[in-house]
Amino acid sequence: xxxxxxxxxxxxxxxxxxxxxxxxxxxxxxxxxxxxxxxxxxxxxxxxxxxxxxxxxxxxxxxxxxxxxxxxxxxxxxxxxxxxxxxxxxxxxxxxxxxxxxxxxxxxxxxxxxxxxxxxxxxxxxxxxxxxxxxxxxxxxxxxxxxxxxxxxxxxxxxxxxxxxxxxxxxxxxxxxxxxxxxxxxxxxxxxxxxxxxxxxxxxxxxxxxxxxxxxxxxxxxxxxxxxxxxxxxxxxxxxxxxxxxxxxxxxxxxxxx
Numbered sequence: 001x002x003x004x005x006x007x008x009x010x011x012x013x014x015x016x017x018x019x020x021x022x023x024x025x026x027x028x029x030x031x032x033x034x035x036x037x038x039x040x041x042x043x044x045x046x047x048x049x050x051x052x053x054x055x056x057x058x059x060x061x062x063x064x065x066x067x068x069x070x071x072x073x074x075x076x077x078x079x080x081x082x083x084x085x086x087x088x089x090x091x092x093x094x095x096x097x098x099x100x101x102x103x104x105x106x107x108x109x110x111x112x113x114x115x116x117x118x119x120x121x122x123x124x125x126x127x128x129x130x131x132x133x134x135x136x137x138x139x140x141x142x143x144x145x146x147x148x149x150x151x152x153x154x155x156x157x158x159x160x161x162x163x164x165x166x167x168x169x170x171x172x173x174x175x176x177x178x179x180x181x182x183x184x185x186x187x188x189x190x191x192x193x194x195x196x197x198x199x200x201x202x203x204x205x206x207x208x209x210x211x212x213x214x215x216x217x218x219x220x221x222x223x224x225x226x227x228x229x230x231x232x233x234x235x236x237x238x239x240x241x242x243x244x245x246x247x248x249x250x251x252x253x254x255x256x257x258x
Contacts, residue, residue: 005036007058008043014051015193016044016096023059029109030067031076034083041090051201052193053094055117056101056186062126063110068243071137077234084109085141085223085230091116092145092219093212095205097196099189102126102167103182108135112142115149118208120176121188122167128175129164135246136238136254140226144219150174 004021011017018040020027027033044050057063066084070076091098091113100106100114102122111128114120122128130146132139139146139159146155154173158165167179180188196204212219233239238254245252 005030005033006040008040011054011190012193014049014197015054015190016047016050016052017054017056018044020055020057020063023057023061025067026061026064026105027057027059027110028064028067029084029113030070031080031083033067034080034087038083038087038090041087041094041096045094045096051096051204052099052196053096054099054101054186054189054193055091055113057103057110059104061104061110062100062102062106063113064105065108065110065112068135068246071135071234071239071243074235077231081141081227081230081234084112085227088112088116088141088145089219089223092118093208095208097193097204097208099192101185101189102128102176103185107164108132108137108139109142112139112145115142115145115175119189119192121185121192122170122176122179123182123185124166124168124179126167126170126179127164128167128170129162130159131162131164132233133160134162134242134252136233136236136240136242136252138229138233140230140233141223144222144226146175147222148215 007019007021009017022033044053070080098117100117100120102114105127106114108130111130130139170176171179242252
């Protein structure tokens with residue numbers, strides 16, 4: 001019997017809990033996992049009784065980012081990139097209020113999922129970061145969210161250095177709402193969900209819509225602009241070397257810049 005890559009269950013009236021269920025691969029974002037997440041999100045959105053979605057990860061890690069085997073495969077680059085862009089947009093623009101619960105680590109595309117949600121709660125000791133440049137990639141798609149959420153200096157530091165940082169630091173720079181102990185994460189998410197449910201369903205949905213429209217440029221337009229850079233780097237020689245170095249646990253041997 002096939003194991004579902006995304007588990008869906010009720011976390012209370014009006015609240016859907018989706019759990020990434022690829023723990024043996026640190027919930028890495030394969031094409032199949034992202035497709036399953038999009039389907040589960042659509043099912044929750046199509047149920048008028050659901051108003052809040054909580055996103056979590058099975059096992060010790062929320063999400064380790066792109067499946068690196070697929071990331072290095074030019075034949076899957078367009079499909080994978082399109083799906084990643086779509087799930088980030090859908091989490092952000094969903095009529096549901098979305099809440100990320102981050103244990104262990106949220107890396108690269110995993111940190112992107114977290115950034116796309118309306119609220120984020122992270123374990124204090126969680127490792128968070130966007131190390132794409134160290135793999136020969138550009139964090140183009142998730143950059144569309146970071147520019148909306150962080151001061152420019154903080155965004156430049158975490159994107160240009162690729163350094164990992166703690167959940168506590170993520171709270172300090174405003175990337176997550178709160179950094180908490182592991183056993184406090186789900187209670188905090190449920191408390192926030194309960195507060196959201198006190199508002200009128202239409203008023204909450206329209207508030208989300210207006211928040212999106214008030215930005216100088218629409219999210220969809222920013223994602224479209226970012227997609228070109230994302231696809232170019234997904235098919236570059238640098239990503240092949242970056243992923244090989246990561247797998248072989250050695251420093252990458254970058255060719256001189258142009």
